Amino acid sequence: MVEVVGSGLSIGKRALPDPLRVVVADDHPVILFGAEHALLKFPGLQVVGRARQSTELVKMLQTTACDVLVTDLAMPGGQYGDGLQLIGYLRRNFPTLPIVVLTMLENVALLKRLSELGVTSVVNKSDDLSHIGLAVQHVSRRIEYMSPSVKASLDALRMNSGGKGDEVMLSRRELEVVRLFVSGMTIKEISEQLNRSIKTISTQKNTAMRKLGIDRDSELFQYAQSNGLLNLSSHSSADMGGVS
Structure with a gap:
């Protein structure tokens, strides 16, 4: 016999915990479907909303109970921007909401800025999508989680601390200017x-180029390509806003 007890269910004397409610946001339908499918393989996770850009996402978070947000980093087309601008807005307006960021980037400067904004979980889309569910489980308990390729990039940064790795740490505003x-x-x-x-x-x-040891614009493009910044900048620049 199943009976309602408070907000959960109990079967006999064993209570079933409420599922973790997850909102997923990505502008690519295939990634959105893949992320949701990966999450549903984890017992206790429930996808309660989907969004394709920041306007939809913010409206959903304002009207839908959510325990964890999984969001793409490069998601243009909404009034709240994307990238660091959107993450900063979400952190200011939903400060207690755990966020898992999806990205194709492994740029250490960007990962550092996300950490400074309070993001404790980043999953690279090139890693197995099962890491999205693992990330949700971890951040729901306030535990940091980085997918394997992201962790490798951060480990390399820590190993190089005190050397060139410190010199390439661009500020949030410098990184945004380079992106655009x-x-x-x-x-x-x-x-x-x-x-x-x-x-x-x-x-x-110019400050960003000096930190990177770059003298010519052509070298800046090469740096952006090798560090994944062109992936994040491939969307129309008209859809991108600044970082407040």
Whole structure:
């Protein structure tokens, strides 16, 4: 006999815990389906919402009870932006909500910024999708979880601390300027997009290049390509906002 006890169920004397309610956001339908399918393989996880861009996501979080959010990092097309801008907004407006970030990037500067924003779990889409469910289970208990390739990148950073690895740590604003520049925007267009002066944008770009030991724009594009920044910048730059 099954009877309702409070918010859960009990069978005889054994109580069944409430499922973890998960919202999944990704602008690619295939990834969205794959992430949901991977989550449903884990007992005790329930997908309660799906979103394709930030406007849908924020509205859903405002109206749907959610225990953990799984969200893509590069997800343009919404009024709240994507990338670091969106994560920063979510952390400010839903400070207690655990977030699992999905990305194709392994750039250590970006991983460091996500950590500084309070993200404790990053899953690379190139890793097995089962890591999404593992990440949800961990962050729901406030335990950090990084998928294998992300962990390898962070371990390499820690091993190189005190050497060149420290020199490539771009600030959040510098990284955003680099992202937009390699996406094809001019300094003037970036200044208008981020509502900063041309001089400020130029200074932030030059500072980033100096930290990276880069002298020419062509080398900056090569750096962006080798570190995955072009993947994040491949969407239309008009859909990207600044980082507040």
